[in-house]
Amino acid sequence: MYYVYILTDKLHRSFIVGGTNNVAASVKKQKEQYLEQQESLDKPRMTKLVYFREFPERNDAFEFAKEISDLERAERVALIETMNPDWDNLLPYFTGHIVIDD
16 A cells, blocks of 8 residues: 655644655654754654545555645645544554654
8 A cells, every 4th residue: 555645743834745655654754854953953843644545556646645745735724624624643543652742
């Protein structure tokens, strides 16, 4: 399976759209990059998984990720809220662990 996902910060100011076959590893990589850049950049911590969609084929997933990347902010918000109206962190779906430090 391949996944398209949307990450955001805890205030939902910015989004990262990505495609992967391992969502947990991709989120972990984002956290590691944030920690490396934390001292030099004032960037929001983009580690809250608020949307994902499964695809059987890699090309379909990455094509959909491109479509989401081209959406306006309001359209991305609407897409997220169709799946996750409370903006919960969906990472436990992939890790089985409760996420506390958002």
